[in-house]
Amino acid sequence: MNTPQQLAEVLTSLRIGNQSFLITFYEENRDLFARWARRQHQLEAAPAHELLRTVLVEFYDQAADGRLTKLPPDLRAYVYGMADEQMRAARTTAVLPVAEAGRRQQLLGLFRQLALDSQKMLMYFYFRGYNFEKVSGKMGFANANVARMQKSISLRKLYELRLRTEAVS
Template sequence: MPQPLAATLTHLRVGNQTFLVNFYQEHRDTFAAWARQQHQLDPAAAHELLRSVLVEFYDQVADGRLTKLPADVPAHIYDMAAQQLKATSAALPVAEASRRSRLLGQFGQLSADCQQVLMFFYFRGYNFKKLAGKMGFANATVGRLQKASCLRRLYDLHQRVE
């Protein structure tokens, strides 16, 4: 018997990812067929997209951005995937694409912790208190200082290349 939606949401909030693992295993072939038909993705890319969307879904639940599971979870997941594909398919001018590519390479040279701090702050929109909690820092001030330090390292890497 499937778990009630409220229980599923509670399990996800406390870190139990069984629902997501089962969802992935049950839906990956159907999702790959949908991605091939709608977005011309090969199965490997479709599976990676599904994993990425499920991680984002989990983050939304864990962070409290999603407080109620949608009635049709597969449709919600497919919609998230379509939005993610739409966001990544926007064409950039060559100069901007080149600049972003260089910056991404420099970002990759940062430590894993610095990458995580900057991702949480700039891409997930975490405030310093939430950043400190996620990273295990003592308080929000330490989170702020760590973010500033990581951003300074990225800036220094960027200046060396320029």
């Protein structure tokens, strides 16, 4: 899987819903991944296999919704990096006070209720650190001012969702 054309074909097939590449990847790499997970994170085989499935689903979501614009040349290293990042995040969340961890989980749930465009907008700006010019290019807006307004609208929607859930509670 080295040539750019092969990588582009795989990405295209993922975008149209064909998951056979990921299934094959899982079957061929799960034992190797389990050994890596045992060495790096002291995970037994079953939780390691579950982690690999979770990471591959996240990878598929990234490819399907356009967050992943090109397939990495070393997919195994990319997937292992995603798994490592997820394990580190789990450890970080575990040391948070219970109230803060709960608040973050609630906010993440609300974030997932936003429209995909709003999610992308906020991800580009806050998590990837893109400026408004770059966000406007990624999202297909006319200019940075449109991106700025859309970010404001997306934040407002998230805030309103949070207010609604607090009013219900």
